[in-house]
Structures are given as structure tokens and as C-alpha cells.
Amino acid sequence: MSSTSIVRNVRKGLLTLILIPTLVSVSATFLDGAQNSAPAGTQFQLAQVCMRCLEGGCCPAGTTCCHGRCCLPGSACTAQGCIPVGMRCPNGQFCTTGFKCSLGGGCVPENDTDCGNGIGCRPGFKCSQGGGCIPENDVDCGSGRGCRPGQRCRANGLGCAPIGTTDCSDGRICPEGAVCTPTGCVSSQSGNVPPLSLPPPRPSDDLPQLPTQR
Numbered sequence: 001m002s003s004t005s006i007v008r009n010v011r012k013g014l015l016t017l018i019l020i021p022t023l024v025s026v027s028a029t030f031l032d033g034a035q036n037s038a039p040a041g042t043q044f045q046l047a048q049v050c051m052r053c054l055e056g057g058c059c060p061a062g063t064t065c066c067h068g069r070c071c072l073p074g075s076a077c078t079a080q081g082c083i084p085v086g087m088r089c090p091n092g093q094f095c096t097t098g099f100k101c102s103l104g105g106g107c108v109p110e111n112d113t114d115c116g117n118g119i120g121c122r123p124g125f126k127c128s129q130g131g132g133c134i135p136e137n138d139v140d141c142g143s144g145r146g147c148r149p150g151q152r153c154r155a156n157g158l159g160c161a162p163i164g165t166t167d168c169s170d171g172r173i174c175p176e177g178a179v180c181t182p183t184g185c186v187s188s189q190s191g192n193v194p195p196l197s198l199p200p201p202r203p204s205d206d207l208p209q210l211p212t213q214r
Contacts, residue, residue, distance in 0.1 A: 159198055173198070 050058040053065035063070040066077030074097075075082045088094055089101035099107040106118020113121045113133075121133035128134045132144020139160075140146055141153035147160035154160060155167050164176035166185075172195040174185035185193045 161196070161198070165196060168195070 049061040051061060051063075051065070052058050053068075055065065055068055057065075057068065059065050059070035062073055064077050064082075065071075066082050069082060071077050071082035075084050084094060084096050086094055086096040086099065087101055089105075089107075091105055093101070093105065093107070095101055095107035098110055100110045100114070102108045102114050102116060102118045102120065104117040108114050108118060108120030109122075111123050113123075113126055115121060115127035115131075115133075119127075119131075121127055124136055125133040126136045126138075126140075128140050128142060128144045128146065130143040134140060134144060134146030137149055138146030139149070139151065139153060141157065141160075143157075145153070145157065147153055150163060151160040152163050152165075154173075158167070158171065161167065161173050162176070166174040166178065166180060168174060168180035168185075172180065172185065174180050175187075175193060175196055177189065178185040178187040178193050183192070185195050187193045
């Protein structure tokens with residue numbers, strides 16, 4: 001064997017001795033409290049490809065070098081470090097992708113109607129006074145109760161009645177143009193008239209929806 005071949009083999013052997021300790025030095029990856037980054041240069045599993053960072057160290061494929069740390073997928077590198085991708089609220093809170101800031105604090109799904117304080121109503125519904133959600137075309141009776149268009153809210157939360165009718169103290173509903181009397185409903189034109197029946201209950205798939213809190 002020539003002296004040139006010997007030198008070449010020796011160099012290959014030295015290079016192998018240098019690389020092997022680096023490749024086999026595999027340790028667990030410890031994420032920071034925000035679960036958005038890991039220290040740059042951390043040894044990851046051999047199956048992952050390590051990318052060299054300009055400031056030194058390396059980050060696994062799919063992450064981003066960020067001032068000595070590695071931003072995980074779903075986060076972005078800023079001057080303050082790795083932060084989740086989403087929306088920063090005026091109060092300093094952060095809403096992740098798919099959510100928006102809620103008035104008074106909290107986050108709601110971006111397609112929901114914001115009722116405040118992290119409560120939202122899904123599309124097709126609106127916020128009810130006092131809490132809860134009702135179909136967007138309903139008359140709001142408060143606290144998540146609503147009446148269909150053409151109806152009104154009855155006194156004391158007794159349900160709904162056609163617009164123009166009158167609530168009696170005994171729970172009866174007198175039709176439009178009639179008044180309540182101890183003996184029943186009386187019309188100035190027709191005399192005694194039968195009270196109205198309550199409208200049928202709302203179908204289960206059309207009931208007011210409970211708010212969604214995130």
C-alpha cells in the first residue's frame with residue numbers, strides 16, 4: 001500500500017472518530033413553559049434532520065431558528081422569542097389561530113358572534129341580554145329566551161304570544177281587540193271570545209343555543 005493511501009485511510013479514520021460521538025449523543029428534548037420552543041443545539045433523534053442556525057447551534061427540520069432557540073410549528077420568531085401564531089389582544093392576551101379577541105377578555109371562535117368575556121354564539125345565533133344565545137331572527141326575551149318573528153315575549157317569562165294580544169293575570173291570552181275580564185276575554189265588537197292557546201313549543205333543533213366559552 002502506498003504512503004498516500006495510508007495517509008488517506010488515517011484521515012478517514014480520524015473523521016469517523018470525530019463524527020461518531022456527535023451522532024450518538026442523543027438526549028431528550030426539553031421544551032420551555034410556553035411549549036413553543038426548544039434550546040438551539042439540543043440533540044434530537046437521529047431520524048430528524050438538524051439545520052444549522054446562523055447564530056450557532058442547530059434546529060430540527062420543521063422548526064425555525066430564533067435567537068438561540070428553535071420555534072416549534074405553529075409559532076413564529078419575534079424579538080421577544082417564539083410566540084404562537086394568532087392574534088394579540090389589547091389586554092395582552094393571545095388568541096391562537098382560528099380564534100379572535102373577545103370584548104372584556106378571553107377568546108372566541110373567529111366565526112362566532114362575540115358576546116364578551118370569552119362567550120360567543122355560533123353562526124346563525126345572536127347574543128341574548130342576560131346571557132345565552134338565540135336564533136338571529138328571534139325577538140330577544142332575555143337570558144337565552146327568544147320568540148319567533150311575529151311573536152312577542154310574554155310577561156314574567158311565560159313564553160311567547162302573537163303581537164297585539166293581551167296577557168291576563170290568570171295566564172290566559174286574549175286575542176287582539178279583546179280585554180281580560182274575570183269571566184274571560186271580551187271584545188267590544190264580538191262580546192265573549194275564547195282565549196288563545198299558547199304557540200307550540202320550538203322544535204328541539206331550533207332551540208336557543210347555549211353560549212360557547214373558550
